[in-house]
Amino acid sequence: GGGAVAEARVVGRKGWLLHFRGQVHPGGHDYVNYSFGIRQEALSLFGGRTSEGLLVAEGHSSRYFEEMRNATFCAVFPGNGWGHIEAPILMGCIPVIVQDGILSPWEDTLDFTQLALRIPRAKLPQLPSLLRAVPESRVRAMQRGLANVWERFTYSSLAIAERERLERERAEREARCSAAGGGGHACSDDQPLPAAYMMHPALTGRDAIDTLMQVLKARLVQRERGTR
Missing domain, CATH: 3.40.50.2000 (Glycogen Phosphorylase B;)
Incomplete structure (x- = not known):
């Protein structure tokens, strides 16, 4: 983990x-x-x-x-x-x-x-x-x-999103192949994902973008409290 x-x-x-x-x-x-x-x-x-x-x-x-x-x-x-x-x-x-x-x-x-x-x-x-x-x-x-x-x-959330997109496209290609009458290994997409997306297994997506959003939300809350 x-x-x-x-x-x-x-x-x-x-x-x-x-x-x-x-x-x-x-x-x-x-x-x-x-x-x-x-x-x-x-x-x-x-x-x-x-x-x-x-x-x-x-x-x-x-x-x-x-x-x-x-x-x-x-x-x-x-x-x-x-x-x-x-x-x-x-x-x-x-x-x-x-x-x-x-x-x-x-x-x-x-x-x-x-x-x-x-x-x-x-x-x-x-x-x-x-x-x-x-x-x-x-x-x-x-x-x-x-x-x-x-x-x-880092900007890990962008890489995670791209990897998920690539995996989704792979699954869709295999599904179309099976629907067209293919089967078994013929429909298996063994093409590896680009190395850039074979990421650290512990990545969470809590990256620089997520941190910035947390900071902005916290400042917004402080601002709203200050106007009450």
Whole structure:
């Protein structure tokens, strides 16, 4: 069931202590204000320290997602978007948010204390020691938190609906074949569904769209109460 699948993601500390890859100097230019200077500072502080479990590098890698899956913590720094928090969450890597005054998606909706760390910019130089000091029990608790909410950062309901459509069309083709006098294996549609729709068995459809609708409904209720 979903609980067993979620629990399988709770593995404790992994190979890398901290992971970050991404743009630091967009277009090869020394944009000191890009990322408010946070990415540049992190690369200066932690780049080249892989022997200490810190994989902090500029650019991307063909093993990007594999690296995330094998890291306990993944840094979330400001960039062109909102810190790219979705990928760490989907990979089961505990987000470490370093972006003062900037909320990540759903941070004001979900209890982020159960699935992520938020570190003030001023403490960036202390980040490795802060992460090493996190108790194993809390690491596992946050991994469990990620396992319970990761679908909120996807559009799984769209994929589920598409898979249901494909399965319905397959059943209709087989029914028409049988009605036309076919039978047995001749009417069996063995064509596999596209790989994109062979989804995780624990998907529920409680995704980003569902979360947004819940937020809007809650705000509507608050607004109506405020007008009474």
